[in-house]
Amino acid sequence: MLxxxxxxxxxxxxxxxxxxxxxxxxxxxxxxxxTAALACRSVGRVLVVTQDAIAAAELTRLGAVVVDGEPGxxxxxxxxxxxxxxxxxxxxxxxxxxxxxxxxxxxxxxARVLRAVPATGRAFLADTPGIxxxxxxxxxxxxxxxxxxxxxxARHAAGGAQEIGLPDVPSVRRDVDTGADLxxxxxxxxxxxxxxxxxxxx
Numbered sequence: 001m002l003x004x005x006x007x008x009x010x011x012x013x014x015x016x017x018x019x020x021x022x023x024x025x026x027x028x029x030x031x032x033x034x035t036a037a038l039a040c041r042s043v044g045r046v047l048v049v050t051q052d053a054i055a056a057a058e059l060t061r062l063g064a065v066v067v068d069g070e071p072g073x074x075x076x077x078x079x080x081x082x083x084x085x086x087x088x089x090x091x092x093x094x095x096x097x098x099x100x101x102x103x104x105x106x107x108x109x110x111a112r113v114l115r116a117v118p119a120t121g122r123a124f125l126a127d128t129p130g131i132x133x134x135x136x137x138x139x140x141x142x143x144x145x146x147x148x149x150x151x152x153x154a155r156h157a158a159g160g161a162q163e164i165g166l167p168d169v170p171s172v173r174r175d176v177d178t179g180a181d182l183x184x185x186x187x188x189x190x191x192x193x194x195x196x197x198x199x200x201x202x
Contacts, residue, residue, distance in 0.1 A: 001067075001082045002037070002100040003075055003148075004030050004050035004059070011101070017179035018201060025197045027055055029101040029176060032191025034064050036105035036171075037098060042114040044093060048100075049082040079146040095144060096137035099127075101175045103194035104185045109169040122161035126153045128173045128184070135172060136161065 004010070010026035011018075018025045030048075037046045046064045050056050056066045067085045070078045079097055086095050096114060117123045117137040122145060125135040133152040138144050147155035157163060176182050186198060 001047040001049065001079070001086060001095065001097050002030065002033060002064075003078050003082070003097070004048055004052060004055045004100045005075075006050075006052045007055055011177065013177050014179065014182070017182065018197075021197060021201060025194070025201075026101070027058060028191075028193035028197045029103045030055060031058060031062065031193040032103040033098065033100050033105050034059055034062050035191055035193075036102070036107050037110060038063050040107040040110045040114070042111040044090070047082055047086055049078045075148050076146045079144065079148065083144040083146075092140050094137060094139050096135060097144065097146060097148075099134045099175045101177070102134060102172065103176060103182075103190040104171045104174055104188035105191075106171040109171045112166060113164060113169055113172050116164045116166055118162060122156075122159075123164050124153070124156040124161045125164045125166070125169070125172060127175050128170070128181075132175065134175050135164075 007023035007026050011022055014022050034046055037043050047067050048059045048064045049067045049070055051070050060066055067082045071081050113125055119139050122138045124133050127134045131151050131153055133156055136146055145159055147159060171188055174185050176185050
């Protein structure tokens with residue numbers, strides 16, 4: 001499951017870098033992230049929680065399932081809403097939330113992270129700086145308990161989630177909020193949507 005903000009509001013810190021193309025870049029991140037997630041053998045389906053009609057249409061075309069009826073109130077209520085939907089359609093399946101700004105995501109690395117999720121409780125993967133969270137997962141029968149935003153690594157750990165300590169999954173950790181982040185993602189190798197928009201910004 002991925003959350004996608006309204007594109008007009010997404011990735012505000014990329015404004016100085018991307019200018020008027022910031023919404024286009026945010027959509028490109030989501031498209032490349034969803035494409036990689038759908039290509040991961042450990043992923044049964046990809047749900048997207050969004051109120052943005054453009055993002056919903058584009059991501060549906062890729063094969064994602066868009067969850068409507070987002071309640072408002074921010075990222076974590078949206079994820080809780082998506083988790084309820086996921087449990088209704090697949091009550092016996094594990095559940096994971098993935099950041100939608102992982103344009104360098106590699107399916108094999110995502111599979112490694114998902115295989116590292118314990119069968120007995122919640123687990124999370126920290127982002128590259130070690131402050132935020134790029135993935136939160138739980139097995140069937142467990143509450144997701146999302147606490148994304150800012151210093152979410154500490155909040156998820158304090159809430160009892162186990163940190164996944166895999167050292168060699170940089171594409172799953174490298175979310176993009178700034179121009180410097182994007183430079184690092186480009187060095188890892190981004191998907192075609194991000195590559196096209198980034199090339200136009202040079």
